[in-house]
Amino acid sequence: MGNNKVAFYVLFAVILTMIMWVVWNKTTFGKNMFAVGSNEEAARVSGVNVSMVIIAVFALAGATYGYAGFVEVARVGSSTGTIGLNYELDAIAACVIGGVSFVGGIGKISGVILGVLLMQLIMSGMLFLGISGNLTFIIKGAVILVACAIDMRKYLTKK
Numbered sequence: 464m465g466n467n468k469v470a471f472y473v474l475f476a477v478i479l480t481m482i483m484w485v486v487w488n489k490t491t492f493g494k495n496m497f498a499v500g501s502n503e504e505a506a507r508v509s510g511v512n513v514s515m516v517i518i519a520v521f522a523l524a525g526a527t528y529g530y531a532g533f534v535e536v537a538r539v540g541s542s543t544g545t546i547g548l549n550y551e552l553d554a555i556a557a558c559v560i561g562g563v564s565f566v567g568g569i570g571k572i573s574g575v576i577l578g579v580l581l582m583q584l585i586m587s588g589m590l591f592l593g594i595s596g597n598l599t600f601i602i603k604g605a606v607i608l609v610a611c612a613i614d615m616r617k618y619l620t621k622k
Contacts, residue, residue: 475534479527484572486523496520501569549600556603557582559610564618582606 487493495516498506507513536542561578563570585606589599 472534472538479530480572480576487572492516492519552600552603552607553582553586556607556610559607559614564614565611 487496495506495511498509498511499513499516499520503513506516532547535546539546557578558570558575559565559578560581561570561574561576563575563578585602586599589602594602
């Protein structure tokens with residue numbers, strides 16, 4: 464039974480990833496998200512309703528957060544106010560490792576998936592080595608700082 468749960472979680476993640484890939488790459492909404500993320504003013508001049516795109520992005524994010532919350536509660540088997548605490552650090556680290564720019568307008572879903580896999584590999588390696596929880600947060604923070612420094616260096620050399 465335990466193996467089926469893992470398979471269902473992976474299946475749910477793959478389905479959601481495919482849906483988001485289609486939205487990002489094949490719809491006008493996805494192109495508008497990319498345009499607003501790249502340059503909000505240029506998107507506005509191009510005729511994109513920037514305010515509605517931003518509202519829709521936050522609504523889509525809220526829906527996926529709710530979905531992830533249901534999946535996490537089902538995985539754990541109970542719910543408390545601290546479920547998912549510090550998951551945002553994992554999400555930021557995975558996205559930055561995957562090539563998503565903090566400046567905006569740069570990133571691919573395949574990069575985010577690669578970042579998630581690499582981040583999970585790092586976390587599993589630290590667990591395997593017996594590294595304490597506090598040091599794990601420090602290492603995650605260092606990974607984010609290094610990735611942000613590399614991202615900002617790329618951004619500044621383009622300008």
